[in-house]
Amino acid sequence: MSTIKVDKSLWPPIMIYTFNGLQTQEDMEGLMASWKELIELGQPFGVVTNLIKFDADITHVQPAASWAQAHGDLLKKYGCASE
Numbered sequence: 001m002s003t004i005k006v007d008k009s010l011w012p013p014i015m016i017y018t019f020n021g022l023q024t025q026e027d028m029e030g031l032m033a034s035w036k037e038l039i040e041l042g043q044p045f046g047v048v049t050n051l052i053k054f055d056a057d058i059t060h061v062q063p064a065a066s067w068a069q070a071h072g073d074l075l076k077k078y079g080c081a082s083e
Contacts, residue, residue: 002027003053006034013045020052028060032067039071044079 003021010016015038017031038045055061068075 002030003055004028004031006030013041013043014048015045016048016050018050018052019054022053022055022057023060025060025063028064032064035067035071035075039074039078041078046079 003019003023004027005018005020007016007018015034017034038047
């Protein structure tokens with residue numbers, strides 16, 4: 001069972017993420033896939049993140065951070081990142 005819950009009940013334009021547990025690589029890949037899905041909408045969106053328990057293991061976090069950095073221009077364009 002994934003430790004990251006993606007709530008699309010307000011979809012679009014709001015995605016709600018709840019982190020509760022020690023994330024696996026598969027959890028983080030699912031997270032990045034949901035980011036890709038948001039960007040592909042081509043419209044502004046919002047994100048709410050609820051961190052109950054988060055794994056700060058760099059091997060899990062780094063791929064997501066790298067993905068966000070590589071797609072930073074689109075994340076900023078649609079409202080999910082700041083300067």
